[in-house]
């Protein structure tokens with residue numbers, strides 16, 4: 001569907017680029033997921049992920065014995081069982097949804113008359129960022145918009161996408177022109193898409209006493225060393241609360257998915273769940289704005305584990321509001337992000 005206004009600007013931009021024989025491509029990136037819900041596949045995935053210095057920055061002489069001797073052998077079978085509990089017939093939810101996002105973004109750009117191929121790469125596992133770049137290269141792309149699907153910048157996610165891209169480019173003689181989407185934590189289209197999703201949920205399921213915004217955590221030390229992730233999460237929450245007209249007592253920000261023994265960003269989601277019923281919150285709605293696609297950390301940890309904690313602590317009603325996934329407002333927002341980088 002061709003619209004007036006901004007679309008005409010977009011078409012104009014694409015035409016200029018076409019005249020200069022520059023072809024832009026989009027590389028969507030997410031974290032990745034195991035290829036199967038088995039101990040062996042989870043071990044392979046965790047091994048690649050947890051060897052990334054951006055994720056675990058301990059000296060290898062300390063970390064590798066712990067990783068190979070304890071974490072991989074003991075965590076893999078345990079986590080494989082969790083993946084089994086959320087696995088879909090078509091595969092890992094994160095992978096299935098990411099593929100849908102890629103296809104929907106491709107279609108939406110095409111509908112706008114924007115001839116920009118979209119490829120999907122994962123930081124860990126398959127499809128790799130390298131294979132996604134190869135697909136774009138095969139289509140004659142010489143200008144790339146790398147779009148990590150992380151609304152809030154973190155050294156452990158966004159920076160590792162940049163590392164992977166830089167490593168890949170070491171093999172190229174002709175490095176393509178690059179636009180790298182650093183973050184979109186306060187982008188109006190993203191806040192609007194989150195707000196639409198909450199409103200739709202309220203219309204369908206009724207409204208809780210509180211909206212809890214639970215973000216994936218990072219070690220507190222990362223923040224002390226300059227990672228803006230926590231600050232950006234709080235800003236997303238404020239903007240969403242503002243957009244929904246929530247009073248301070250009607251929303252709260254927490255951090256989930258702790259790993260290891262050191263302190264992570266606080267307050268912790270699970271501890272908050274156990275406290276809220278005692279503070280008079282009986283009905284709770286939970287949203288996870290750091291996740292562009294549902295995955296283990298939302299479908300199992302939030303929709304199952306934390307629900308149990310809240311209900312066992314005396315809560316009456318608990319609703320998890322799904323990630324934006326391939327909903328139309330999310331795809332529209334991604335089109336807008338891409339168009340911003342086409343200029």
Ligand SMILES: C=CC1=C(C)c2cc3[nH]c(cc4nc(cc5[nH]c(cc1n2)c(C)c5CCC(=O)O)C(CCC(=O)O)=C4C)c(C)c3C=C
Pocket residue numbers: 031032033034046055056075079092094150154156157216217218219229257259290291294295296297
């Ligand atoms: C080791 C420390 C970890 C940091 C730091 C971290 C940051 C971080 N992660 C996401 C998003 C996702 N994490 C996912 C899985 C996952 N994360 C960690 C650890 C850290 N994450 C582990 C060990 C795992 C694997 C599962 C497990 O063993 O518990 C996923 C994928 C889930 C899936 O469905 O496959 C996502 C997505 C963000 C946004 C983030 C920092 C901002």
Ligand SMILES: [Fe+2]
Pocket residue numbers: 051064067068
């Ligand atoms: Fe190692």
Ligand SMILES: [Fe+2]
Pocket residue numbers: 216257
């Ligand atoms: Fe994680």
